[in-house]
Amino acid sequence: MKYLQQSFSVKFEYKVYFSSGLFNLNNPLLNDFLSTDGNLKKIFFVVDQGVGIEILDSIRAYFDVHKAAVLIDEILVVPGGEQVKNDTQYFDTILEAVNKHQIDRHSYIAAVGGGSVLDLVGYAAAVSHRGIRHIRIPSTVLSQNDSGIGVKNGINYFGKKNFLGTFAPPVAVFNDDLFLKTLGERDWRSGISEAVKVALIKDPDFFDWIEENAHLLAARDMEAMNYLIIRCAELHMQHIAGKDPFETGSSRPLDFGHWSAHKLEQLTDFEVLHGEAVAMGMALDTVYSNLSGLLSDEECSRILNLLQQLGFELTHPMMETESSKSRILKGLEEFREHLGGELTIMLLEKIGSGIEVHEMDSEALKRAGIILKERQ
């Protein structure tokens, strides 16, 4: 058998910066980043309207003073939330701007907003000219500690979440804590659940810290939130870098609580926020871990108590697992398909330590659902 072997590695590097007031005129951070490349480049902005359109003036004023890149005068404003990933007109509009403004592979496309807008813009940037340099400026807790700092992007198609997408690291991420101050209560809280998730499966000390600071987090203490974000981001980035960054294997060990969360979001037409759904999904898989004899009663209680102390609901009518018509259980089957045939579910053996299983018992799932409904 005659063949030629191809083999090479591609190195990906980027920094996640933490700043306060990225577009303050006296903040050189973004401009310094853009100056590292010798040539003068264009930068095109797409902004989540949830951030508030006042930011357009701040961006324009910033680039009036700082000249490391030429701001493209048209700043595209798009709706936030899942809808921007559902309707391909937003994807098309970005491509049109790339074409109209001749944004090439050495220019930048910056996205300011929540996870959905970052996913959309990241995807458009990744496939335009085989990849335009992409800068992410996440505006929510969730995007600053999880979705915005990773390597995935995507849009929905045929009504399926992230049906289209790629793995494409950004060139830089800028986390600006000023955005967090204007978040609504639900968005503030919602992002905390990914930190609880990563603590539960990776870092018992971080779980202890969240428990001790739950009252501060619930009371919107910025210092506590900044620590939570940086530690969660760090753990998430280590996970990505550690093994299989582009997920060619089938295991997705960071996704504790996510199989039902994804389904719940879809069943409620994204009325339940991702972080809220993840909190409920974690509650379900925590109780299930306990019923399966993996997790102690005491640790199970600590986890449910923490979620409630942070203000999360533990279940939702659409999360019911007892009837034969349970729609959430269909999510398990869809997750199996998504993984390519073999199911892999992360459960807990103790706080800070996940364990993978390849099937779930429907009787135990039913009981877990009932326990949560009664506790709610």
Add this chain to the structure above:
Amino acid sequence: MKYLQQSFSVKFEYKVYFSSGLFNLNNPLLNDFLSTDGNLKKIFFVVDQGVGIEILDSIRAYFDVHKAAVLIDEILVVPGGEQVKNDTQYFDTILEAVNKHQIDRHSYIAAVGGGSVLDLVGYAAAVSHRGIRHIRIPSTVLSQNDSGIGVKNGINYFGKKNFLGTFAPPVAVFNDDLFLKTLGERDWRSGISEAVKVALIKDPDFFDWIEENAHLLAARDMEAMNYLIIRCAELHMQHIAGKDPFETGSSRPLDFGHWSAHKLEQLTDFEVLHGEAVAMGMALDTVYSNLSGLLSDEECSRILNLLQQLGFELTHPMMETESSKSRILKGLEEFREHLGGELTIMLLEKIGSGIEVHEMDSEALKRAGIILKERQ
């Protein structure tokens, strides 16, 4: 300045197999490849109609006997050539099949055909579910030695070549020389020009070999063609692996003769084949290299003689560089844009050794065009 540093490498590996009669029932190669993965997977085929639809029966018969993967009964047949990249209906049709047949990330999408079909299918596979395993079965000289064995894919949009695309290595490439026997004269010849290109800039011994075997290649000798393909593929793969596989830098040193070739294809609405255009583009840049004092008269003559011996035309009415209305010269400006501002053009200092320059003199270009017109 507070930041987290992300840094990881992703390893990409695939083999380019050489075979004769890939779908012969007694050829285990493809089935063996599909068996290496323990689980039973689906495989979906997209076939270039230029290959001839008899192949559908061969594919079906093969998977009736060989069971390492489950053939999806629907085999999609698409037109060959650039049109399949111009009209997004073909891209959409592939996505619909992915959705309808629940082709997941661990299934395979195989493409059989010329470079355009491979580009289209590779792109659709790369963005579906963030990347479905993609198998390439190139059917032309050009795709077997160059475009089909690399890491790029793409479709045209806004009338611009490869406006959408990604860098996404296939999981395997199968070169089957039976396809070559049915190629028309122009397609047979056309693929040879990429071998001449890579010899000119990288491998003087290979150039000597092509010169010595030009009469056999022109007379459709299969043994000579098989050697040409394997050596060209090897050099091309080494180039990709050697430095910057995903082209984050701006230099594209393999693209000798390509700035005008791309433009000529577009100006003639792809009536001139890629390889024919590359031959003319190389002729232009060879004479230009000579006029610039880089390349000796003798070597310049050897190159032009070889191209003519292989049956290539050296120029085309649309290649004229002398008038103020020259449309080909606009290609130089577009290439500069494509590269992100700084022009990088590969010229020759001798046979087997390229040299990059960052501008071209319009007087010398004009003279080079006239010389070729007179020689034609």
